[in-house]
Amino acid sequence: MLTVLWYTLRESIHRRMGLVLLVFSVLLPSMLFAIARFETQPDGRIFVRMGRFLHRDIHAYVNEALGNLLNFTAGPWLFLGMFAAAPLLASYLEKGSSDMLLSKGVSRWQFFLGRFLGVLALFVLAIVVMDGGSALYLWARTGVAPERFPVALLLPLLSFAAYLAMMALVSLSQANAGLLIMVAFLQATFSAILFNRNQLFTFITWGWVRTSLDWLYRILPKNSELDRMATSYFRLGTYEWWPVWSTGVFILVVLGASFWFLHRKSF
Amino acid sequence: MSSDAAIAVADLGKTYRSLWGKSTHALAGVTLEVKRGAIYGLLGRNGAGKTTLVKILLSLVRPTAGAARVFGHDPFDSRVRRRVGFLPEQIRLPEYLKAQSFLRYMGRLSHVEHAVLARRIPELLELVGLRGERKLLRAYSKGMQQRLGLAQSLVNDPDLLLLDEPTEGLDPVGRKQVRDLLVELRGRGKTIFLNSHLLSEVELVCDHVVILDRGSIVRSGAPADFIRHTGEYRLRLAEGNDAVRAAVESVAPGARWNAAECTVPLPGGRAQLNALIDRLRALPVEIEAAEPVRSTLEEFFIEVVAGNAGGIS
Numbered sequence: 154m155l156t157v158l159w160y161t162l163r164e165s166i167h168r169r170m171g172l173v174l175l176v177f178s179v180l181l182p183s184m185l186f187a188i189a190r191f192e193t194q195p196d197g198r199i200f201v202r203m204g205r206f207l208h209r210d211i212h213a214y215v216n217e218a219l220g221n222l223l224n225f226t227a228g229p230w231l232f233l234g235m236f237a238a239a240p241l242l243a244s245y246l247e248k249g250s251s252d253m254l255l256s257k258g259v260s261r262w263q264f265f266l267g268r269f270l271g272v273l274a275l276f277v278l279a280i281v282v283m284d285g286g287s288a289l290y291l292w293a294r295t296g297v298a299p300e301r302f303p304v305a306l307l308l309p310l311l312s313f314a315a316y317l318a319m320m321a322l323v324s325l326s327q328a329n330a331g332l333l334i335m336v337a338f339l340q341a342t343f344s345a346i347l348f349n350r351n352q353l354f355t356f357i358t359w360g361w362v363r364t365s366l367d368w369l370y371r372i373l374p375k376n377s378e379l380d381r382m383a384t385s386y387f388r389l390g391t392y393e394w395w396p397v398w399s400t401g402v403f404i405l406v407v408l409g410a411s412f413w414f415l416h417r418k419s420f
Numbered sequence: 421m422s423s424d425a426a427i428a429v430a431d432l433g434k435t436y437r438s439l440w441g442k443s444t445h446a447l448a449g450v451t452l453e454v455k456r457g458a459i460y461g462l463l464g465r466n467g468a469g470k471t472t473l474v475k476i477l478l479s480l481v482r483p484t485a486g487a488a489r490v491f492g493h494d495p496f497d498s499r500v501r502r503r504v505g506f507l508p509e510q511i512r513l514p515e516y517l518k519a520q521s522f523l524r525y526m527g528r529l530s531h532v533e534h535a536v537l538a539r540r541i542p543e544l545l546e547l548v549g550l551r552g553e554r555k556l557l558r559a560y561s562k563g564m565q566q567r568l569g570l571a572q573s574l575v576n577d578p579d580l581l582l583l584d585e586p587t588e589g590l591d592p593v594g595r596k597q598v599r600d601l602l603v604e605l606r607g608r609g610k611t612i613f614l615n616s617h618l619l620s621e622v623e624l625v626c627d628h629v630v631i632l633d634r635g636s637i638v639r640s641g642a643p644a645d646f647i648r649h650t651g652e653y654r655l656r657l658a659e660g661n662d663a664v665r666a667a668v669e670s671v672a673p674g675a676r677w678n679a680a681e682c683t684v685p686l687p688g689g690r691a692q693l694n695a696l697i698d699r700l701r702a703l704p705v706e707i708e709a710a711e712p713v714r715s716t717l718e719e720f721f722i723e724v725v726a727g728n729a730g731g732i733s
Contacts, residue, residue, distance in 0.1 A: 156528040160514075167516035249512030253572070256478040257529035258502030419481040 154267040157259065161241060161271025162278075170237035171275055177233065178283035181225060185218065186287070191294050199295050215297040216388060222284050223302070223387055227309040227380035230279060234313050235320070235337040238272045239330035242321050246328035251420045262412045269321050269408070276313050280306055305387035308379045308397070315374035315400050316340060318407040325414045343369075344376040374400040426491060426580050426611035427454035427477060433485030434472050434635075446472040448635040449486070454628075456579075459602060459612040461626035461643075463619065463721055469635040470615050471509065474582050477613075478506055490580065502530050505578035509585045509615075511569040515558035519550055519568055522557060523575050530576035537575070544571040547601070549594075562589035570598065581605065584615045599625050623647070623717040631724055639724050646720040652713040653693055656681045658706035667703055671696040683713060 165171035190202040201208040208214040245254055245268060255261060284306055288299040319340055320333040346353070347370040354363055375396035386392045432450040435443050447469045454460050464470045475481040476488050479495040493500040514522060520541055527537040545551040548567040560568065566589045573581060586602075587595040595618075602612055602625050616622050622629060623643050631639040639646070657664060660680035668675050672684040672692065686692040693710065700707060 156525065160525050164514060164516055247512060249508060249510040250514075252475070252478075252480055252508040253506070253511060253526075253569075254529065256480060256501060256504070256506045256508075257526065258498050258531050258576070259529050260498045263498075417482070420475065 154259070154263040154270075157264050157267025158271040158274060161268050162274050164244070165237060165241055165272065165275040168237065168240060170233070170240070174230070174233045174237045174275065174279050175282060178230075178279040179286075182222065182283055182287040182290070185221070186290065189218075201295075211295050212297055215291050215295055215299065218291060219284070219288060219299055219302050220384055220388055222287055223305055223309075223383050226280060226284055226306065227312065227383045230276075230283070231309060231313055231316065231341075231376075231380070234276045234279070235316055235334055237275060238317055238320060239333040239337075241272050241275075242268065242317075242324040242333055243328040243330045246324060255420060261415045265321070265411060265415050266408075269317060272317055273310075273314060277310065280310065301387050301390060305383045308383035308386065311397065311400055311404075312374070312376045312379040314404050315376055315379075318404045318411070319374075322407050322411045322414070325411060325418060340374070341376055343373060344378075347373060348375065348377040371399065372403070374403045376400075424456070424492075425453045425489075426456045427452065427460075427489070427613065428492075429453075429473070429476075429486065429488045431486035432473070432476065432483050432488055434469070434476065434481060435484045445635050447476075447483070450632070450635070450637055451486075452630060452637065452640075454611060454613060456611050457606060457609045458627040459606050459614060459625050461622035461629040462613065462615045462632060463622060463629060464632035465725055468632045470632055471584065472635075473632070474506075474584060474613070474615055477582060478504065502576060503579045505573035505576060505581045507569050507573040507581075507583045507586055509588070511565060513557040513560065513565055513568065515556060517557055518555065519545060519553050519557065519571075522568065523572055526572040527575040532576050540575065540577070544574055547571065547574075549597070563591060563594060566590055567594065570601075579610060581610060581612045582615075583612065585617065586614065587616070587618060587621060595621065619718040619721055620716070629717070631721060633725050643717055646717055647714050650713045650715055651687055651689075652683050652685050654681065654683050654709075654711050654713050655696075655700075655707060656709040657700065658708060663703060664700065664705050667699050667705075668696065671699050 166175070188203050192200045192202055194200060198209075199211045201211065201214045245251060245264075255264060259267075284302070288302050292298055316337045320337055323336045324333055347366060350363075350366045350370060353366070357363060357366075378393075378396040379400060382392055382396060429450055429452045432447055432452075433445070434447040435445050437443050450469070450473060462470050462473065472481055476483050477490055477495055479501065488495060490500050491503060495501065495504075514525070517525065523541045523544060524537055527541070528534075532540070542551065545553070548571045550564065550567055550571070553564070557565070557568070566586075570583075570586060573583065587598050590598065599621060602614070605612060606627075614622065614626060626643055629639075629641065629643050629646065630637055655668075657680045660677060660682070665675075665677065665682075668682060668684060672686055675682045675684040684696065686696070688695075697707060697710065
């Protein structure tokens, strides 16, 4: 499984979208910090000058910078990650590839899980480079420890794993990268709609539709909530367990279903 | 089923069902036993069920009836697949790798130790004529891909080798090398299950041939059992003028001529052949060669399959 994980990661680096994700993960914080000048005052305090603007509260500056990066991670980076993940999830199932790989001495579930974790590792790598690197840089320059930031990063990671699990399941039926991206976008859209379903209830009066939407909300992953919660947890320390554990259960169930389908599948 | 056999399948069946309930029988009641240390050739038309059979032996396809065993175990047991090498008909190589790292990847998937791979990979690349290649696999020609495909099937030093069209895309020299390699592997006690459309090659290397048609085995035996004397002889003469042709016709009517070479039906066998030679020598005309005409495996295959289905599609 580790072999599959490692070679999936290598493949992701060689594919353009994986490379783009990593290059952007370096470029974005580099640009952000390129315009910041750290000035140590005679009394030891550190101010941050950004053009004409001067940050006098270093704690506020660090929180704002990391909060912005967290927004990127839980927003555009998730979508970049989907684009990078889709061809990786589809490629090994294509004709000529699946026969060769799945006839080797590795169980199908191990191969599948290795592939899943390999793609996840790409996203982790992007987070480590962008957010981890930034947090360490700011800590070194300002002495402000990025409290709650590492834990907050786990929330978009969980959200990405939920997208990935769904894409991996669909790939077993149709190994088509375009379709997998569409599935992920639909999941993101539904997640946002279901999170804000109370607004819909203003227009929808049918009881069975409301009940159905409530149940869908309970069953489906809470991507939208997790992404918002990442920022709120980092800035305010507020969190809820419900979106976390219900999304975790969703991922486990979908992975279990994938193992079962893969086990039954003929290539 | 014998657990001593490399491959044992009994009453194996596979039916594909479409969403609309339409059934296609790819295999129906196939029973087969492949002895260890032999080269088996699997022949059949397109859609005969050859690839399905091979895929069942590799756990890529689930049978709908019967059972398959590889070295006495269910092929779905990944441990038994570590003793098997496979070259698929259509190979899609990871374009971002080079030959060495690709073989390392394939070897690790078969749980071959790093130290063993470090020694074996250069040997394999040498064997398939790719030593020193530094290109990414995306730059490989079809022939090079096929050679590397063959190398990956050998990376775990398998006891059983399943090859689907192994000489596809290779030049005549490459084909000869593959044939020699197969014979050498057999000499080392390996079992080889070969699926090929090139019947002349199958004839040259296989100890046993199985002909599959419409999902069933229609013939099984040694190639020599299928290749027989047709009752005709081929004579190559120094000249083929009218006098010579008349002399041949007087002894063996119905000869077919191609310049100074003729194929003559001689139902009288060797005695009639000698009479013909005496007649020709009396002319006199020089005889450069005389040999019995034997049917090829290809002719036998066409005869069997056409007889079974009323024509080759």
